[in-house]
Amino acid sequence: MTVFIASLFLPKTIHFTLPGTPPRGAPSEKKQPAGARPPLPDKQPSLFEPKNITPPQTPTEDKKRVDPFTNEDGIRIQLPPLATAGTDGFRAPTDRSSPTWGGRPDQPMSRANSPPPPSLTDNARNLHQKAKELGRQGITQPSILARSDSHDRVFAHANWKVVNADQGNGGLRNAAEAAAREGKLGEYTWVGTLGMPTDALQGTQQLQDIEDRLATEHDMLTVFCSDKDFDGHYSHFCKQILWPVFHYQIPDNPKSKAYEDHSWKYYVNVNQAFADKIVKNWKRGDVIWVHDYHLLLVPGMVRKKLPDAKIGFFLHVAFPSSEVFRCLAVRKQLLEGMLGANLIGFQIHEYTRHFLQTCSRILSAEATPDGLQLEDRFVDVVNLPIGIDPVSLSQHREEDEVKRWLNIMRERYAGKKLIVARDKLDHVRGVRQKLLSYELFLNKNPQWRDNIVLIQVALSTSEKSELDATVSDIVTRVNSSWANLAYQPVVYLKQDIDYAQYLALLSIADALMITSQREGMNLTSHEYLYCQDGKISEKKHGSLILSEFTGTSSLFGGNELSVNPWDYRACADAIKKALEMSDEEKEQRWTRLYEAVNHHTGSHWFTEFMSRLDRVYEEQHRRDQTSVPRLSMSTLIQQYKRSERRLFILDFEGTLVSWGPVNQIIPVSPQRTLDILNDLLIDDRNTIYVMSGRRPEELDRLFRRVPNLGLIAENGCFLKDCGSEDWTEMADSEQIRSWKESVKNILTYYLERTPGAEIEDRRCSLIFHYKSAEDYEAAMRQATDCASHINDACEEQRVHAIPLDGCVLVEPLDWTKSTAAQRVFANLREHMEPDEQHKSPVDFLMVVGDGREDEKVFKWANTLGEEKVVKEVVTVSLGTRNTEATATLTQGVSGS
Numbered sequence: 029m030t031v032f033i034a035s036l037f038l039p040k041t042i043h044f045t046l047p048g049t050p051p052r053g054a055p056s057e058k059k060q061p062a063g064a065r066p067p068l069p070d071k072q073p074s075l076f077e078p079k080n081i082t083p084p085q086t087p088t089e090d091k092k093r094v095d096p097f098t099n100e101d102g103i104r105i106q107l108p109p110l111a112t113a114g115t116d117g118f119r120a121p122t123d124r125s126s127p128t129w130g131g132r133p134d135q136p137m138s139r140a141n142s143p144p145p146p147s148l149t150d151n152a153r154n155l156h157q158k159a160k161e162l163g164r165q166g167i168t169q170p171s172i173l174a175r176s177d178s179h180d181r182v183f184a185h186a187n188w189k190v191v192n193a194d195q196g197n198g199g200l201r202n203a204a205e206a207a208a209r210e211g212k213l214g215e216y217t218w219v220g221t222l223g224m225p226t227d228a229l230q231g232t233q234q235l236q237d238i239e240d241r242l243a244t245e246h247d248m249l250t251v252f253c254s255d256k257d258f259d260g261h262y263s264h265f266c267k268q269i270l271w272p273v274f275h276y277q278i279p280d281n282p283k284s285k286a287y288e289d290h291s292w293k294y295y296v297n298v299n300q301a302f303a304d305k306i307v308k309n310w311k312r313g314d315v316i317w318v319h320d321y322h323l324l325l326v327p328g329m330v331r332k333k334l335p336d337a338k339i340g341f342f343l344h345v346a347f348p349s350s351e352v353f354r355c356l357a358v359r360k361q362l363l364e365g366m367l368g369a370n371l372i373g374f375q376i377h378e379y380t381r382h383f384l385q386t387c388s389r390i391l392s393a394e395a396t397p398d399g400l401q402l403e404d405r406f407v408d409v410v411n412l413p414i415g416i417d418p419v420s421l422s423q424h425r426e427e428d429e430v431k432r433w434l435n436i437m438r439e440r441y442a443g444k445k446l447i448v449a450r451d452k453l454d455h456v457r458g459v460r461q462k463l464l465s466y467e468l469f470l471n472k473n474p475q476w477r478d479n480i481v482l483i484q485v486a487l488s489t490s491e492k493s494e495l496d497a498t499v500s501d502i503v504t505r506v507n508s509s510w511a512n513l514a515y516q517p518v519v520y521l522k523q524d525i526d527y528a529q530y531l532a533l534l535s536i537a538d539a540l541m542i543t544s545q546r547e548g549m550n551l552t553s554h555e556y557l558y559c560q561d562g563k564i565s566e567k568k569h570g571s572l573i574l575s576e577f578t579g580t581s582s583l584f585g586g587n588e589l590s591v592n593p594w595d596y597r598a599c600a601d602a603i604k605k606a607l608e609m610s611d612e613e614k615e616q617r618w619t620r621l622y623e624a625v626n627h628h629t630g631s632h633w634f635t636e637f638m639s640r641l642d643r644v645y646e647e648q649h650r651r652d653q654t655s656v657p658r659l660s661m662s663t664l665i666q667q668y669k670r671s672e673r674r675l676f677i678l679d680f681e682g683t684l685v686s687w688g689p690v691n692q693i694i695p696v697s698p699q700r701t702l703d704i705l706n707d708l709l710i711d712d713r714n715t716i717y718v719m720s721g722r723r724p725e726e727l728d729r730l731f732r733r734v735p736n737l738g739l740i741a742e743n744g745c746f747l748k749d750c751g752s753e754d755w756t757e758m759a760d761s762e763q764i765r766s767w768k769e770s771v772k773n774i775l776t777y778y779l780e781r782t783p784g785a786e787i788e789d790r791r792c793s794l795i796f797h798y799k800s801a802e803d804y805e806a807a808m809r810q811a812t813d814c815a816s817h818i819n820d821a822c823e824e825q826r827v828h829a830i831p832l833d834g835c836v837l838v839e840p841l842d843w844t845k846s847t848a849a850q851r852v853f854a855n856l857r858e859h860m861e862p863d864e865q866h867k868s869p870v871d872f873l874m875v876v877g878d879g880r881e882d883e884k885v886f887k888w889a890n891t892l893g894e895e896k897v898v899k900e901v902v903t904v905s906l907g908t909r910n911t912e913a914t915a916t917l918t919q920g921v922s923g924s
């Protein structure tokens with residue numbers, strides 16, 4: 029059995045050595061001894077060198093031209109990439125940078141926006157034509173006219189080596205490696221892209237060799253897609269549409285791209301390439317685990333081809349409220365893609381709740397606390413926070429390079445308090461808010477000027493422009509206000525630092541400050557807390573200032589200094605508190621935070637998700653209609669004959685009679701049904717209850733010719749025992765009265781906007797009927813909004829709204845057909861002789877039903893059978909959905 033871990037970027041990528049350039053990092057290019065640690069690159073960005081004290085300068089055009097290809101192609105990143113050229117054993121901070129794709133000098137450049145080389149086109153005129161077309165489409169990179177043939181040849185023949193990739197999800201990689209190291213993950217294969225453009229190598233032996241090497245030596249399946257697809261997928265659809273929306277940024281300005289879908293097709297193409305790769309390599313018993321917002325469609329695409337596959341999906345980023353998510357033009361497709369999985373995981377409860385509400389609202393799917401009931405399948409949904417790998421972190425902390433950096437920084441910042449941070453420079457991460465708060469803090473607290481330094485490492489993103497300029501302006505302003513020859517209040521490093529510097533920085537800090545506007549988790553704060561144990565630095569138990577909008581914040585129980593990054597004053601106060609807090613308080617807080625970090629480790633996350641996936645997969649398959657056997661009549665007859673005290677609990681509509689409009693009273697009960705019930709009741713060893721969503725008085729009328737029949741009305745809110753004249757109200761009438769009042773107000777609001785709809789007021793439930801609405805489509809939209817509105821507003825009143833066919837049913841959560849069935853069972857036991865009461869009141873229990881409400885009764889009855897409380901338990905479903913019942917029937921009982 030293999031576990032496929034599908035993530036946009038493979039943990040490895042390829043670096044080429046081009047003619048005339050010295051090899052990066054390793055002496056031999058193609059053959060690198062496994063496990064060897066790469067030497068550090070010649071030049072590292074440094075916190076200590078003078079150039080880093082002021083914002084680093086953007087390389088000039090001249091500097092860029094050192095690259096042999098820049099002249100003709102013009103696409104290059106500005107800064108040299110960070111040292112990643114290594115084989116195994118190399119680590120980087122868990123949160124990686126996402127460098128501009130296709131910008132490394134030692135990888136082919138992207139062809140996303142450039143036409144093919146002249147040798148591949150009919151003639152140069154065509155080429156020119158294409159370049160002009162690009163211009164018309166608004167592609168403003170004037171230097172990109174044609175891709176170079178020589179470029180292709182050079183890369184096709186250059187030496188290359190496999191190195192650790194600096195893009196991608198470090199938390200996921202560390203977690204998988206930790207689980208494997210601890211023996212909790214057997215065979216596994218990564219599925220992902222190389223994170224570099226590959227058009228230049230298309231059809232070459234070079235690309236085939238790379239693919240083979242990754243497969244055979246690194247257990248990695250490479251997904252190839254055209255540069256154009258990748259660029260459209262990653263730089264456009266992911267980064268410009270999904271990333272802001274998933275981080276709750278409502279696209280409320282006219283320039284927003286959330287409504288457009290021009291890059292959607294690239295998103296689909298890349299997802300399809302992943303799905304195809306997985307399907308091609310999958311064998312029965314394999315597990316597929318798909319990761320993050322880049323691959324939302326993959327579960328659905330794989331499910332189409334492999335209906336029985338075991339598929340998990342985990343979303344690493346946040347999931348917004350349905351109000352934000354519904355702005356996406358392709359909202360349905362995205363949700364349906366995710367729902368191809370058997371288990372969907374989120375970092376925290378808030379995201380899970382948003383997802384369930386969004387599905388119920390946009391897809392009208394029935395949401396339960398455990399997941400979503402679709403037409404034919406149940407999809408489990410869970411929240412499970414990821415964590416770090418303390419073991420490998422510990423090892424790396426011991427390295428000499430970390431100690432060297434610690435010494436450098438000790439000396440450099442002697443006598444100063446340090447607040448540190450390392451974030452992506454995009455709007456979501458809130459660097460701007462942090463700097464403004466820091467500025468306010470210095471303004472308000474002159475005593476701290478000269479004594480405190482904020483070191484902000486900012487990682488590059490594709491989001492340049494305004495934010496970049498704004499942040500630089502604030503840094504300059506703060507520095508020019510308070511700096512002197514010996515002091516600089518902000519050290520702003522606009523590039524990444526290597527792992528040793530990162531660990532030294534976290535260890536020597538007095539506080540870490542995270543002000544994300546939203547963030548799935550934030551593992552930097554976990555790594556910081558770990559590094560603050562005082563084992564390698566005299567500084568310890570530093571404070572954590574953490575945005576309340578990070579997933580991490582919900583794990584830390586208020587032991588961090590929780591801040592709203594928009595509230596600059598409160599953030600400035602938090603800085604003061606972090607610096608002035610007593611040692612005892614610091615230690616107390618840190619100890620609790622450290623416990624949380626150690627409890628939620630990456631390895632625990634990984635293994636827990638895998639075992640939950642196994643469990644839900646088994647459960648879902650057990651309940652699948654095609655796995656549930658047909659009811660065997662001969663066995664049933666035997667069970668019936670050998671029993672002495674029998675209890676039947678039979679659903680009414682859809683079971684004893686076919687479905688009728690729920691707001692219409694069936695005028696007469698089908699005679700055959702009544703006759704069968706009366707026949708069964710002649711035998712006084714039989715007790716029968718009929719359960720229904722209808723009102724008590726309706727059931728009285730329908731079954732007046734079946735004396736001795738027990739009745740359960742309004743889905744368990746009322747019970748009438750066999751032979752009794754009176755109904756017992758099961759529900760708490762005061763509670764019902766109170767929620768009804770609030771719910772009626774909401775229903776009335778929607779009623780006024782839905783001509784032709786009506787509200788039915790039952791004793792313990794309310795129904796919003798819109799079957800006869802003038803505009804059915806519009807009514808359906810109102811109805812789903814109405815259901816979400818009630819579910820959001822009335823959760824605490826123990827009531828829920830369920831969108832059904834043509835109506836929304838609002839009923840209490842605490843009284844169900846199952847609670848009524850349990851009462852029936854208890855009442856039967858009470859009627860037994862006192863010395864018999866330890867026994868079961870019946871030795872035969874049969875439950876027949878077809879709907880959602882009946883499932884709970886099946887579950888209860890099956891448990892009585894499994895625990896051997898009742899000897900013979902038969903649960904039969906007549907529905908088409910997946911079921912808890914142990915047998916199915918396609919025809920109604922009355923007809924068989």
Ligand SMILES: O=P(O)(O)OC[C@H]1O[C@H](O[C@H]2O[C@H](CO)[C@@H](O)[C@H](O)[C@H]2O)[C@H](O)[C@@H](O)[C@@H]1O
Nearest residue numbers: 123124126197199344345414547548549550551
């Ligand atoms: O920038 P991308 O290539 O699109 O990737 C998105 C981010 O993925 C990783 O972060 C996410 O997962 C982390 C671990 O579960 C979680 O802590 C974080 O909140 C998520 O955003 C990666 O660590 C980031 O560097 C990427 O930007």
